[in-house]
Amino acid sequence: MSKLPWYKTYARDSMIATMHLSHLQRSTLQRMMNLAWDSGHCSIPSDPASLKSVLNVTDEEYEHDIKPVIAEFWLVDGEQLINPELRLQWITALASAEMRRTRARNAVKVRWANAQARAAKYGKFPASDPQNGHETAKKLSH
Numbered sequence: 498m499s500k501l502p503w504y505k506t507y508a509r510d511s512m513i514a515t516m517h518l519s520h521l522q523r524s525t526l527q528r529m530m531n532l533a534w535d536s537g538h539c540s541i542p543s544d545p546a547s548l549k550s551v552l553n554v555t556d557e558e559y560e561h562d563i564k565p566v567i568a569e570f571w572l573v574d575g576e577q578l579i580n581p582e583l584r585l586q587w588i589t590a591l592a593s594a595e596m597r598r599t600r601a602r603n604a605v606k607v608r609w610a611n612a613q614a615r616a617a618k619y620g621k622f623p624a625s626d627p628q629n630g631h632e633t634a635k636k637l638s639h
Contacts, residue, residue: 501590504534504583521562525552526570530583539587540577 515523532551533541542548549559571578 500537501534501587501594504530504586504590518566519562521554521558522566525554525563526566528552529566529571529578530580533578533580533583534587538577539584540574540579543573543576543578 515526518526529541529552533539541551545559548554548563549556552559552563554563567578571580573579
C-alpha cells in the first residue's frame, strides 16, 4: 500500500484525454491508475493473466478493450506497466512528503536544543509571557 493516499486528477483534462474511450476502457484506465498508485511503486504487472484477474475482465474484453488502453496510456518497463504522468506525480509527491518530514524533524531538533539551552541557563523551563496564557516556569527534575 502506498504512503500517498491520493493523487490529482484534473476533471477536464481527463474527460478530454479519454473522450474516445468506451465506458469499460475509461473505468479500466481509472482502476489501473488507482492500482498503480496504491502499489507502493506506482506500477502494475504487465502480465496479461495478472491484469485480467485484477481488472476482472474476460479474454475478449482484454484483447478488444484493455490492450488499446495499455498501448495509449502505459509504458512497459520490464515486467511492469507505468503511466508516465502518474509516475511523475508520484515521484514529486514522495519528494515533497520527504522534504516536509525532514523539515519537521529539523524543527523539532531546533526546538529541543533551544529548550535544553534555556533549561541549562535558567535551571528550569522559562515561562513565556503570562499575558499570553502560558503556564508558569517549572523546575527540571533531574
